[in-house]
Amino acid sequence: MTQPVRPPADDGTLVRIRGLTTVLNGKTIFDALDMDIPRGKVTAIMGPSGTGKTTLLKHITGQMHADAGSIHVDGRNVAGLSREDLYKLREGVGYLFQNSALLTDFDVFENVAFPLRQHTKLPEVLIRNLVLMKLQAVGLRGAARLMPNELSGGMARRVALARAIVFDPQLILYDEPFVGLDPVALNQVLKLIRTLNKTLGITSVLVSHELAAVQQIADHVMLLSNGKVVAQGDPKTIADDGSPWTRQFFGGEADGPIPFRYPAGDYATELGFAGAPK
Amino acid sequence: MSAREPVRNNVVTQSLAQIGLCGLFLLTLLAAIPRSFRYLRETTRQLWFVGAMSLTIIMVCGLFVGMVLMLQLYHVLSIFGGTSASGMVVALSVYRELGPVVTALLFAGRAGTAITAEIGLMRATDQISAMEMMAVDPIAYVATPRFLAGLIAMPLLCCVFCAMAVFGGHLVGVTWLGIDNGTFWSNMTAVVDVRTDIVNGVLLKSLAFGAVVSLIAVFQGFTTPPTSEGVAYATTRTVVASSIAILALDFVLTAFLM
Amino acid sequence: MSQPRSSYAVGTGLFIVLGFAALAYLATQTSSVANVRQGDSYTLQTQFTNIGQLKERAPVKIAGVRVGQVQSITLKPDHDVADVTLSIDKHYDHIPQDSVATIFTSGLLGDQYVGIEYGSAKQVVADGGSLARTKSTQPLEEMLGKFFGAGGVVDNVGGSYTVKANFTNVGTLSAGAPVKMAGVVIGSVQSVNADPVQLNARVVLAIDKRYDAIPDDSAAAVFTSGLIGTQYVAIQPGGSPDTLKDGDEMILTQSAMQLEDLIGKFLVNGSSDKKPASEK
Ligand SMILES: Nc1ncnc2c1ncn2[C@@H]1O[C@H](COP(=O)(O)OP(=O)(O)OP(=O)(O)O)[C@@H](O)[C@H]1O
Ligand SMILES: [Mg+2]
Numbered sequence: 118m119t120q121p122v123r124p125p126a127d128d129g130t131l132v133r134i135r136g137l138t139t140v141l142n143g144k145t146i147f148d149a150l151d152m153d154i155p156r157g158k159v160t161a162i163m164g165p166s167g168t169g170k171t172t173l174l175k176h177i178t179g180q181m182h183a184d185a186g187s188i189h190v191d192g193r194n195v196a197g198l199s200r201e202d203l204y205k206l207r208e209g210v211g212y213l214f215q216n217s218a219l220l221t222d223f224d225v226f227e228n229v230a231f232p233l234r235q236h237t238k239l240p241e242v243l244i245r246n247l248v249l250m251k252l253q254a255v256g257l258r259g260a261a262r263l264m265p266n267e268l269s270g271g272m273a274r275r276v277a278l279a280r281a282i283v284f285d286p287q288l289i290l291y292d293e294p295f296v297g298l299d300p301v302a303l304n305q306v307l308k309l310i311r312t313l314n315k316t317l318g319i320t321s322v323l324v325s326h327e328l329a330a331v332q333q334i335a336d337h338v339m340l341l342s343n344g345k346v347v348a349q350g351d352p353k354t355i356a357d358d359g360s361p362w363t364r365q366f367f368g369g370e371a372d373g374p375i376p377f378r379y380p381a382g383d384y385a386t387e388l389g390f391a392g393a394p395k
Numbered sequence: 396m397s398a399r400e401p402v403r404n405n406v407v408t409q410s411l412a413q414i415g416l417c418g419l420f421l422l423t424l425l426a427a428i429p430r431s432f433r434y435l436r437e438t439t440r441q442l443w444f445v446g447a448m449s450l451t452i453i454m455v456c457g458l459f460v461g462m463v464l465m466l467q468l469y470h471v472l473s474i475f476g477g478t479s480a481s482g483m484v485v486a487l488s489v490y491r492e493l494g495p496v497v498t499a500l501l502f503a504g505r506a507g508t509a510i511t512a513e514i515g516l517m518r519a520t521d522q523i524s525a526m527e528m529m530a531v532d533p534i535a536y537v538a539t540p541r542f543l544a545g546l547i548a549m550p551l552l553c554c555v556f557c558a559m560a561v562f563g564g565h566l567v568g569v570t571w572l573g574i575d576n577g578t579f580w581s582n583m584t585a586v587v588d589v590r591t592d593i594v595n596g597v598l599l600k601s602l603a604f605g606a607v608v609s610l611i612a613v614f615q616g617f618t619t620p621p622t623s624e625g626v627a628y629a630t631t632r633t634v635v636a637s638s639i640a641i642l643a644l645d646f647v648l649t650a651f652l653m
Numbered sequence: 654m655s656q657p658r659s660s661y662a663v664g665t666g667l668f669i670v671l672g673f674a675a676l677a678y679l680a681t682q683t684s685s686v687a688n689v690r691q692g693d694s695y696t697l698q699t700q701f702t703n704i705g706q707l708k709e710r711a712p713v714k715i716a717g718v719r720v721g722q723v724q725s726i727t728l729k730p731d732h733d734v735a736d737v738t739l740s741i742d743k744h745y746d747h748i749p750q751d752s753v754a755t756i757f758t759s760g761l762l763g764d765q766y767v768g769i770e771y772g773s774a775k776q777v778v779a780d781g782g783s784l785a786r787t788k789s790t791q792p793l794e795e796m797l798g799k800f801f802g803a804g805g806v807v808d809n810v811g812g813s814y815t816v817k818a819n820f821t822n823v824g825t826l827s828a829g830a831p832v833k834m835a836g837v838v839i840g841s842v843q844s845v846n847a848d849p850v851q852l853n854a855r856v857v858l859a860i861d862k863r864y865d866a867i868p869d870d871s872a873a874a875v876f877t878s879g880l881i882g883t884q885y886v887a888i889q890p891g892g893s894p895d896t897l898k899d900g901d902e903m904i905l906t907q908s909a910m911q912l913e914d915l916i917g918k919f920l921v922n923g924s925s926d927k928k929p930a931s932e933k
Contacts, residue, residue: 178528200532207530214528218521232529235536280529436662443661447668479764486683551672558675561683577722578764580683581710587684597679 148344446548461563514616549605824909
């Protein structure tokens with residue numbers, strides 16, 4: 118661990134997950150999950166709500182720890198890193214929170230500038246230009262002086278996106294970047310993610326429910342359900358690969374292997390219809 | 396972390412557990428001080444929020460405490476013809492007890508609650524996680540600067556409070572009730588001692604109170620469940636726990652310093 | 654963008670400066686460090702044989718009006734008088750050289766100040782000059798004696814006889830304190846001395862001749878008027894047919910109670926008083 122000897126097989130894989138098992142509140146979120154996220158590609162992770170997509174991203178960034186299994190990011194075992202090393206790792210990882218998580222103390226400009234101010238000693242002019250460039254990319258340069266509470270949900274997402282990419286990290290994790298975006302903004306964001314990936318070679322992990330959007334930019338799709346990767350493949354063809362998982366998920370059917378409901382006891386019993394409770 | 400603790404109904408064990416966790420949290424805070432030096436600007440900003448923004452209430456309250464104290468003392472001391480000592484008694488009681496204690500209580504209500512609510516909401520809206528993700532240590536960036544700001548602000552606020560109280564006492568005693576100006580000051584300066592009254596009384600006590608109040612406020616903010624209800628409870632707990640801690644600590648400090 | 658940042662910094666800086674200014678004010682102006690120098694004033698030297706409770710910064714008054722304050726009080730090792738330097742407002746620079754500086758007390762327990770009574774000399778004292786004529790403070794005991802002497806019926810001229818009483822503890826009883834019977838003043842304490850043989854306090858009471866029928870087994874007690882008031886001697890009459898004569902000694906005495914005892918009794922009484930009330 119002290120000597121970062123990187124396995125040669127790492128070349129094509131940026132994030133390698135092996136046997137990941139996590140139980141939260143008695144519910145098995147991951148069940149011996151194996152996953153490889155290729156370097157320099159856009160990988161989409163899809164799956165039903167509550168299946169653990171956000172939790173998976175938190176595992177990758179070391180915010181949560183698994184009960185068993187390992188996660189290697191760029192060859193380093195996340196769970197085994199000291200806090201300094203973990204923070205060093207995170208400096209190279211952008212993260213778009215599902216609920217924006219802008220710092221309410223600061224205006225839009227300072228929010229985007231925050232990582233730069235914390236980790237660099239760049240001159241003010243340079244910070245200004247970098248921030249304005251990123252804000253321009255998400256179409257919010259004019260909103261630089263607004264406070265987070267003055268933004269709409271979609272605007273806040275785009276600011277959070279600008280903040281996640283301001284450092285030009287080697288890996289960006291997007292947790293549902295398309296939620297609440299109008300078609301125009303959606304297209305802009307799609308283009309942005311693709312540009313970042315193509316021109317800078319940034320590895321992107323995209324959690325999203327929107328197949329249409331995913332199909333436009335993702336190189337690879339993984340379908341997560343019941344703590345496992347149940348299907349993966351090319352986004353254009355995955356919907357018709359014939360497996361019952363993909364058929365149900367992309368077809369939106371209620372019946373199938375994917376449980377729609379959170380595990381619960383018998384419905385009638387809980388409502389008190391089936392005899393006396395207790 | 397605390398949410399996973401087995402729920403105990405016993406108030407004593409719960410309070411003890413809180414004190415224990417608070418103590419551990421203090422160690423974390425202190426350990427983060429070297430790392431928080433790079434966030435000096437944040438400490439300055441917090442000093443503005445907890446210190447400078449509390450000035451008005453501290454000054455107004457100090458003024459009135461001095462005024463009412465003088466009014467009361469004048470009437471009691473006039474029975475013995477000792478009204479000339481009232482300025483001295485105002486100064487002594489304010490420096491030794493009322494100044495630090497009242498300032499700390501006001502500080503807990505004004506700044507402590509704000510710190511708890513702010514941190515609780517930052518956690519509820521994932522801002523703390525966002526900082527962690529941006530490789531910014533929330534303890535060093537959020538907790539320690541607020542703790543340090545409270546530590547620095549309290550003695551300064553207490554000095555302002557005491558000065559205003561003396562001014563208020565002078566206003567009532569000399570301007571209204573006609574105590575001789577020179578008598579007022581001469582009695583005061585003859586008795587008030589820099590070491591026992593100002594260093595031990597005003598400065599040391601308020602420094603200790605500042606540490607306790609800001610520790611409790613930051614601790615509550617960081618450990619409460621990140622929900623609106625959790626934040627509401629934590630804010631209340633900050634005031635209750637701070638008040639008890641201030642008065643208990645005041646007794647201990649007085650016993651040791653006198 | 655540096656606008657809000659620098660305004661925080663400035664505000665915070667102002668706050669810190671204000672806090673330290675307040676601290677400096679407390680430490681230098683309201684504490685013993687305070688060394689007062691007034692703007693436009695000049696100094697006068699005076700000497701007193703007894704300054705009593707006079708303190709630095711105590712007021713200096715002329716005709717009751719404040720004109721300055723006491724700047725310093727020093728005692729030279731080879732002197733038996735205290736050197737008191739007065740700082741007087743430049744306004745009042747026409748104080749005659751033969752004026753008298755007196756230490757007065759405002760009220761019975763009040764604070765002391767220096768009063769200057771003008772003389773008639775043409776020459777005025779200059780800056781740094783001195784007032785030769787001074788009247789020192791009178792000890793509280795003498796004052797009390799005068800106070801009660803004036804208020805009481807006893808007058809040495811009217812004739813009184815003396816009796817002696819020994820107390821194990823007289824508290825703060827002093828000469829001039831009243832002697833009362835049934836709450837009425839009938840005389841005063843003439844002297845309080847330690848008895849070299851019996852090792853207790855020998856108190857001589859001067860009692861008005863009119864009260865010559867006091868039984869010789871009467872008890873003398875040192876009482877305190879109120880919780881922190883002055884002490885006096887109370888005589889509780891006995892039942893003997895013989896009366897006290899001049900020079901007699903009273904056998905039954907009750908010493909002064911310590912404040913601690915008093916408070917203890919006070920508290921006990923207070924609580925026992927309450928009980929019957931609450932039973933109602
Ligand atoms: N801190 C936690 N403690 C206990 N259980 C948790 C915690 N966080 C998440 N869970 C559980 O983990 C499961 C996965 O949550 P997660 O947020 O990862 O879902 P998700 O796949 O991102 O869903 P969505 O698409 O709705 O965002 C949920 O069932 C949730 O109840
Ligand atoms: Mg999610």
